[in-house]
Amino acid sequence: MGMINDFIENAKVVVQKFGEKANDTYDIAKLKSVKCRINNDIEKKYKALGNKYYILSKENKLEDADFKAEITALDELYAQYDSIVKQIDNVKNMKRCPVCSKLQSGDKPFCAYCGSKL
Numbered sequence: 829m830g831m832i833n834d835f836i837e838n839a840k841v842v843v844q845k846f847g848e849k850a851n852d853t854y855d856i857a858k859l860k861s862v863k864c865r866i867n868n869d870i871e872k873k874y875k876a877l878g879n880k881y882y883i884l885s886k887e888n889k890l891e892d893a894d895f896k897a898e899i900t901a902l903d904e905l906y907a908q909y910d911s912i913v914k915q916i917d918n919v920k921n922m923k924r925c926p927v928c929s930k931l932q933s934g935d936k937p938f939c940a941y942c943g944s945k946l
């Protein structure tokens with residue numbers, strides 16, 4: 829269980845870190861690398877889940893098997909993945925003001941900070 833919790837904690841820290849950073853710099857490349865890392869974590873979780881299933885199945889212990897922790901961990905990772913995808917979409921929809929360089933929602937005709945035409 830320790831490994832599973834470590835995975836979740838690591839991913840959370842990464843999401844928070846880059847979430848904060850994204851507010852400052854909107855660095856889409858970094859968000860994409862977080863997305864990739866979460867995706868890798870999901871794949872590792874599936875591998876571990878399959879491995880556990882295989883071993884328990886071989887030992888005829890599947891009936892007593894409990895996969896709740898693994899499934900919860902996967903749900904958590906999927907939620908983080910969705911959140912990152914949304915953050916990437918938000919950043920993609922942003923426009924940078926040509927005058928003050930502030931990033932903002934791309935659906936506005938004028939800069940909310942300096943009033944320049946976007």
Ligand SMILES: [Zn+2]
Pocket residue numbers: 925926927928929930939940941942943944
């Ligand atoms: Zn501006």
